[in-house]
Amino acid sequence: MFHTQVAAVVQDAMVDYLTKKGYYPATPRFENIVAEGQKIVLKGLKHKVMVVVTLGNRGPYCEYDKSLDCDHIKFVKVMPHVKAQKKRLSHNTHRPKPSKRS
Ligand SMILES: [Zn+2]
Numbered sequence: 001m002f003h004t005q006v007a008a009v010v011q012d013a014m015v016d017y018l019t020k021k022g023y024y025p026a027t028p029r030f031e032n033i034v035a036e037g038q039k040i041v042l043k044g045l046k047h048k049v050m051v052v053v054t055l056g057n058r059g060p061y062c063e064y065d066k067s068l069d070c071d072h073i074k075f076v077k078v079m080p081h082v083k084a085q086k087k088r089l090s091h092n093t094h095r096p097k098p099s100k101r102s
Contacts, residue, residue, distance in 0.1 A: 008059065015078055030075050040076055 030042040030051070040060075042051040051064040053076045062072045 012077070015074070019078065030072065035079075040079075042072055042075065 030044055033043050033050075034041040038055045040053045040055065042053060043049070044051060049064070051062065051072050053060050053062050053064075053072055055061075055076075059068060060073050060076045061068055062070050064070075064072065067073065
């Protein structure tokens with residue numbers, strides 16, 4: 001669990017760095033159509049395909065590529081929407097469980 005979080009932080013930092021350096025595709029090749037709950041639907045600008053990316057506890061998962069690490073995932077990960085959700089998720093992890101009052 002701890003190592004997973006570190007990896008995610010490192011990956012985010014790398015994406016930010018590469019974006020600033022211009023190595024990362026800053027121009028989206030996908031159009032974000034729907035972002036509802038745990039599901040983001042991307043429309044490919046080139047190939048006119050619909051790509052569904054689901055957001056789970058292990059991170060975004062591309063149902064189109066059946067992959068955790070494709071271009072769609074990279075695109076989704078830099079969306080502010082997803083970054084905000086990741087913060088919420090990690091915050092919830094650290095929140096103590098509510099004590100039962102009988
Ligand atoms: Zn994909």
